[in-house]
Amino acid sequence: MDSQAIDLVILPNPHGSDPLDDDPEYLVPLKRAADILTECLERLPPETVRSIQVDEAGKLSSFSTDPREDSTIGTEYFPLEDYQLPPEIAKQTVLRSELTEIGRLTSGVDLISYPSSLCGSRGRKVKGQDCYVFKYNSKSPLGAWAEIQMLARLPPHPNLVLLDRLVLDELSKSKVVGFTMRYVPNETLHSSKSWPSFRLRWLRELMQVVDDLNLKYGIIHQDIAARNLIVDPESDSIVLFDFNYAYRVGVSGNDVLSTEGEWKERDDVKGVLLFLYTLITQDPALGLEYQVHLVNEEDFFDPAKWIKHPDVELDAPVADFYFELMAWARRRRAEKQLTHYTQAPEHVDWPDVPVEEKRTMNLSFSVAHRRELGLPYISWERPASSRVDPARRLLATGRYADEEAAAQKGSRRGSPGEEAQASRQRSGRSGPRGCRWPTLQVGGRR
Ligand SMILES: Nc1ncnc2c1ncn2[C@@H]1O[C@H](COP(=O)(O)OP(=O)(O)OP(=O)(O)O)[C@@H](O)[C@H]1O
Numbered sequence: 001m002d003s004q005a006i007d008l009v010i011l012p013n014p015h016g017s018d019p020l021d022d023d024p025e026y027l028v029p030l031k032r033a034a035d036i037l038t039e040c041l042e043r044l045p046p047e048t049v050r051s052i053q054v055d056e057a058g059k060l061s062s063f064s065t066d067p068r069e070d071s072t073i074g075t076e077y078f079p080l081e082d083y084q085l086p087p088e089i090a091k092q093t094v095l096r097s098e099l100t101e102i103g104r105l106t107s108g109v110d111l112i113s114y115p116s117s118l119c120g121s122r123g124r125k126v127k128g129q130d131c132y133v134f135k136y137n138s139k140s141p142l143g144a145w146a147e148i149q150m151l152a153r154l155p156p157h158p159n160l161v162l163l164d165r166l167v168l169d170e171l172s173k174s175k176v177v178g179f180t181m182r183y184v185p186n187e188t189l190h191s192s193k194s195w196p197s198f199r200l201r202w203l204r205e206l207m208q209v210v211d212d213l214n215l216k217y218g219i220i221h222q223d224i225a226a227r228n229l230i231v232d233p234e235s236d237s238i239v240l241f242d243f244n245y246a247y248r249v250g251v252s253g254n255d256v257l258s259t260e261g262e263w264k265e266r267d268d269v270k271g272v273l274l275f276l277y278t279l280i281t282q283d284p285a286l287g288l289e290y291q292v293h294l295v296n297e298e299d300f301f302d303p304a305k306w307i308k309h310p311d312v313e314l315d316a317p318v319a320d321f322y323f324e325l326m327a328w329a330r331r332r333r334a335e336k337q338l339t340h341y342t343q344a345p346e347h348v349d350w351p352d353v354p355v356e357e358k359r360t361m362n363l364s365f366s367v368a369h370r371r372e373l374g375l376p377y378i379s380w381e382r383p384a385s386s387r388v389d390p391a392r393r394l395l396a397t398g399r400y401a402d403e404e405a406a407a408q409k410g411s412r413r414g415s416p417g418e419e420a421q422a423s424r425q426r427s428g429r430s431g432p433r434g435c436r437w438p439t440l441q442v443g444g445r446r
């Protein structure tokens with residue numbers, strides 16, 4: 001499932017439709033949905049499937065391709081001026097329709113190339129092309145607000161991947177749908193292949209960048225883990241990315257529409273500690289997929305537990321890693337803690353999401369509704385990777401370059417009647433569909 005092909009899987013789910021984010025039990029039905037999807041994929045048609053329904057035995061009972069059932073919330077992205085960025089940053093933009101898809105890294109993260117007009121760039125070559133990473137949130141523009149703000153405003157740092165360009169939508173050419181960053185051509189530290197021998201220097205760099213973020217800029221990353229760390233082969237340095245969960249110290253996420261805020265038990269000192277312990281010991285009790293906030297860091301203080309896994313190579317004895325890390329952790333814990341990011345000497349600041357915009361977002365129609373009304377909307381649908389035509393240039397809009405101009409003209413015309421009729425004609429359905437069970441949202445643009 002690597003296009004935005006399925007929005008809803010309806011299956012028996014004892015945890016209800018609104019489970020707690022950190023409920024590990026929720027992962028069970030989620031995994032089941034993924035398994036069922038994998039099994040059903042072969043039997044689904046090539047066009048966009050909006051939902052599938054599964055019976056008690058886990059068998060596909062019906063699916064729908066009716067665009068009216070598209071449950072995606074219309075993504076009313078924020079206009080560039082709402083970000084109130086310094087002019088030199090605000091002018092670093094590129095249209096989504098100018099980006100060519102080179103590959104898909106994960107949901108909401110693609111490998112892309114810029115148009116030739118932006119060449120002379122600092123991209124890294126993949127398949128002979130200068131590549132960048134395009135990150136976007138196809139479900140909610142609110143989710144990316146803080147990440148874009150901090151990555152655009154933080155000063156260059158050798159151990160951070162920051163924002164390169166703001167990506168604007170191709171319809172209004174003024175709304176921020178995502179951002180690009182430089183591509184680090186390596187696997188993350190999650191994959192042991194990416195670091196034949198882990199260096200003490202990389203640990204020191206990590207502790208330094210965490211100190212800089214927390215103490216100099218007033219930002220807590222909250223997701224320090226191997227999957228968000230890469231060794232840059234060019235500089236031979238460790239780099240941290242993925243600021244999805246990052247927040248400014250003291251900023252409360254009480255507002256329902258704010259995504260920025262403290263997630264208890266996920267501070268960065270603990271993140272580094274658990275990262276290094278897992279990397280060195282590969283302790284199966286913790287596993288590689290541990291959730292920082294569900295683990296008690298004190299369980300890993302005992303040096304007797306720090307036994308190097310035989311497959312792991314280090315460029316210094318384990319004791320050197322352990323004692324440097326513990327000395328740092330002790331110092332950080334003993335220090336006076338910041339209670340507000342403004343106490344940090346070079347704190348980074350940005351405006352709140354404009355209240356008026358929040359209100360509009362809250363009321364924004366689903367994509368299906370927008371389609372019916374003939375309102376413009378930003379589509380994130382695209383061909384599944386197995387069906388991409390290699391002879392044509394696929395753009396980050398999900399359309400081939402030869403289709404793009406016509407598609408943009410069509411969406412600007414936006415005749416409600418025509419589009420509604422077309423959507424009815426395109427609709428298709430198979431089997432009965434009722435909402436007997438809670439629904440599990442699993443869709444995503446992969
Ligand atoms: N700048 C980059 N250079 C190289 N690879 C990258 C870069 N940014 C992201 N990736 C790849 O894309 C993946 C997802 O990126 P990122 O962690 O930012 O997204 P995410 O949606 O927040 O992921 P998750 O929630 O799984 O951590 C990374 O694990 C990494 O493999």
Ligand SMILES: [Mg+2]
Binds near residue numbers: 227228242
């Ligand atoms: Mg990540």
